[in-house]
Amino acid sequence: MDEIRCPMCGKPNPVTAEACQHCGAQIKPLGGSFSSPSSEPPLPDWLNEEHAGGQLPENAAGQEGEDSVPDWLTRIRQREQEERSMNELEEDVFQHTDAEETPAWLSDLRGPDELMSEDQGDESQDNWLARLRSSKGITPPEPAPEPDTSAKNTPPESQEASDDDWMEALKAFQAPDEGSWQEDAEEEPIEIPPQEDVQDASFPVQHEENEFSDWLRSLEAQAGFQPPADTPQSGAPAFLGNLEFDGDALHTLDSESGLPEGEIPPWVTAAAGEDDRSAPVEHLKKEEPPDWLAVFAQAEAGDAPVEPTPMGDPPDWVRAFESEKPREEVDGTADELPNWLITGIGAESEAPSPGEDPPKTPGWTMKLGDLSAAGDEVEGSAAQTEPVEESSPDWFAQLPAEAPVPEAEESQVQIPPAAELPSPEKDAREPIGEMDLSLDVLLPDETQPAEMPFAPFQIGEISPPLPENALPFIQQDLPESAVPSSQPEKSVEEDKTDDLAPATLPGWLEAMRPVESLVDSQSQLVDEEQIEISGPLAGLPGVLPSEDLENQYRKPPVYSARLKATERQRAHAVILEGLLRTASTPQTVQKENLEAPRMLIRLGLAAILIFAILYPLLLGAPTNATPGLGSTTELLTFSNQIEALHPGQTVLAAVDYDAGFSGEMRFAAKGVIQRLIQKRLRLVFVSTVMAGPVLAEDLYRRASSELLAAGGLAAAPMPEDKVNLGYLPGGLSSLQELVLKPQQAARSGFALPGEADSPWESMALQGIQHLNDFAAVIVFTDSVDTGRAWIEQTGTQLDNTPLLMVTSAQAGPMLQPYASTGQVDGLLSGLMAGMAYERLAKMPGNAAAYWNAYRYGMYVMVAFLLSGAILRAIVRLLSQRKKLS
Amino acid sequence: MRIRSPLVPAVTIAVGFVVLLGYFFPSLLVQNLRALLIDWGVSLAGVAALVGILNLVVVHWHKANDKENRSLYSLLLLAAFLITFGVGLWLSPADPGFQHVIIAIQVPVETSLMAVLAITLAYASLRLLQRRKGTMGTVFVVSALFFLLFLSGFLPVVRQIPLVGGVADFLHRLPVAGARGILLGIAAGSLMTGLRIFLGADRPYNG
């Protein structure tokens, strides 16, 4: 397999991954040590298959890609396998053997919590080992000095000497480097060092190949196991002889674990009891020895420093076998058995005979896997089992300490130092009572994939509350800085002082804890000192407060949705609303009651009006009477002004009306012009409108021709009696300039090019330097603005020169105030005034006809107005009647 | 923010100040300067009127040359303009022949338009009260009736009646009050407009 299962989430990850890609948990132990029992490594597939078929899966860590599976993983699996086999062996021992024949070392085996605990008494371990030695006749080496509680603080160098002795003792149990270690196991006696010499139970443990099998044989002798006949003689213990194992599975025991070829203990191979098991043995001969065994070899060779163990302190995993307390949790403990123990135990428990060469992997190692399936039974019996005595197998004890082993780092399985293993109390785990319990605990969790790295120590429940310092399995060389040292130390002391003291996680375990990486990021949010006081998590520190949230988060304030507005704003809003209402509501258009088309009505009105006008024009008035054309004050005043002029005087006549009013002005101004001509006054025309000069010429020509034709003139007027100054642009500005400097204002006249260059050289303008030099200024205009402009600009400058105005009927009412104030000396407005003056001045013209036409037209207009008003009133009355009815 | 040039407002205010000062100070220097400035203004007024006419021609030129919506009326207008302009430049405005253009074309057309206005006003007078409601409408109609009657020659007849004549005469002079108020309002508005220009508040010349 190319995937590794994460110990936390169980999801597959690449083999080379060191941390889980899903949850971030550490897959590969940082210190190279065993994972904590709390991590509960899953059962490898090959181990699961062993459960099913009692065979070592071929895809065990040892064979699956020898290049992909790291050596340390292989060692872990081997270790697990061995532990499982040990558990199965225990079971078999307890089931099939007399109780009194239960080997001491089995009875001394404890739960996983006790394996990690540091409160294991040295005395129990010593007894266990001593019993082993005595049974084997092994001379124990010189007793090592008393174990020092602060052994973990002892520098590794100082313990190297004791380590060497211990290691040398284990060498007797080791198989040879080359070839079958089982074969060499019986050559040399196994020298079991005293418990004090046991270093930290961290892999790799190195021992000689031959020594390993011997002690196992001794164990077998004690246990009374007889290897099967066909089982080659090996150093495997007798109890292992009855165990069956799949030789092929031995391959998985590993080639990368560093186990030298042939290093399979003879008792292991003897327990197999199959000829064909030699193949795997031979295979193993060619392969490297298991990691856990390779550790011993390296320790002997001194290639790598061995993790120092506290002097006199047995490794925790050893103490774990001296389980004094029954396991409380039952669930999943069976899954916590290490792989190497599980896989080593097959369906049949067959202990190899002592002394036999263990050409093959002992069956108990495979049958250890069955312990996971029989986890309940084991757990159930865990409470009944006696705590494991302090004496643990040497091969356990010889497991190297937590000290980093660079060279054998990946190839050795390391057991964390006892000081760093979590205490059972702290981890809320129960110590392992018996070996089987410990083995169960050591077995990985079945719920997790089988490829999990070896996690020999699993303390407590399946899903125990993860303590703060709980760390997954890490390698031996995990720096202590990454590991909270206080807790392991504390746990060690607590374990020593009080069995019920809470377990503390070792540093390496804490470093492997994946939750820590997540918890650390949120550590700022969580008050670690805050201890939950209620709820299911009561007593746990660093828990997110649950009940406090209710107090922290209160109901948000309810804000009123009502808009706050001042009185003024409301008033403005009311106004705006009213405007919008009126704008949006369509105004009803009053329906026209007139049914006839508008054009017909308009044509009819036009016909009536035209008829009223044409009638007097065509038929003429019966008389020349002009009723109603009387003299008014204004008319008399104007007439007096004109009559006051003397012949030969120059009168400035401003023709400032548009061509459209020429018809009316013809009737209003012709009489005045005729009178001026008749009086032989010199007329100087000027205009501030563009059509003025031409209209002035036309007005003068008509007036003179009619006067001449009517006989009002004795002779035609002289051309020099009339000067046309032409057009003055600028409106008010030109009038002001005319007032200031008339010659500069009117530089050129409205004359032909061949005529005089300057109009001021004509006789009409002789002596005229200023506007006051004119005898009179008569303004002929049709608009109020022009009249007002003349009055405003020139009225103040005319001292004795009368300002007379002949205006259109539409401008009369607005220019009347000027006349009432005396600013205008005379005002004639409209056709009626013109006709009246013509009548008064007795000028020739068809005044009667025009007056009658004008009068009839006005009557028609009055009739139209009254008719409209009457019709409106009638319609209103009818509508009101309809409403009332 | 675009910074406006202060030259134009400065010229405007300076020239206007000098011209206005001449109304109140009879100093010869001020008067001469005022006359000079006004003279230049009159010349510019003529040029401005010419610019307006040329603009009219340009607009209709574009309309006549528009390929999508070519206006026939614009073509006629341009033709009439060119012909009149050409003839006028040739003959001069004082030529009697050229004056026929005004007398025979412009006068009849404009006068006829005024005549049509009379018929239109007569038609509108039928619906005067229908459109204009309220006090002002009623007063307006009554006043129009009254003055139409006055203008038709009733006033001299009514004046001969002892009391009615006086009242009629008074009513005949009554519009002066309203007209005076309107004229005062116009004068005050003109004053304020001029002052706003001198103070720089209004700048109608920034086109």
Added chain:
Amino acid sequence: MQQDFLWTLIGFLLTLLVFSYLLGDHFLFRLVASLFVGVAAGYAAVLLIYQVILPRLIYPFGEGGALAILRAIVPLVLGLLMLTKLFPRFSRLGNLSMGYLVGVGAAVLIGGAVIGTLSGQLRASAAGFDLHRAALAGRSPVGALVEAVIFLFGTISALLYFQFSVRSKNNPQAARPPLLEAIASIGKVFIAVTLGAIFAGVFAAALAALIDRLDFITEFIFMLVF
């Protein structure tokens, strides 16, 4: 003579075409209108050239002396700048000329309004109370006084009618004070009377134009017929 007849005929036709507007807007009427605008524009252009451009801006450089030339340079330059108003890209150059024109026009407008209308009309409002003058004119002093008061009140009320600005402070409804509103209502009556008189005058002017045109038509017809 024939020339006169021709021009008269043109006038007659144009008059009839304009009168045809009573039947509705049509192509001939628009044709006449376009003709009228073109002719008027042409005449105006010619008149300006002959009456303003040549004598004020061109002739001084040929006939006038140095002083005349100096006096003509400024309006010539300003006039040329004003011609740039025809081109949108260079229209800003004509702002100076426009500003000059506005300045002169505003000054003249202010002077005339203050001296011509404001002072004169205010004086006239007060002159109505000259009962002596009224007596000399043969009018009753009481009547004259009443008329003066009425005219004065009418003038003030008509002037206040056009006062539409109000204080916004403490005035959410934005309404004029009640006294001002009452006076403005009375001024509305005086203004309506004046507008009625103006309306009558407009109709009178239009009627006179109609009479003139009808007279022209009848004369032409008679000339043609007889």
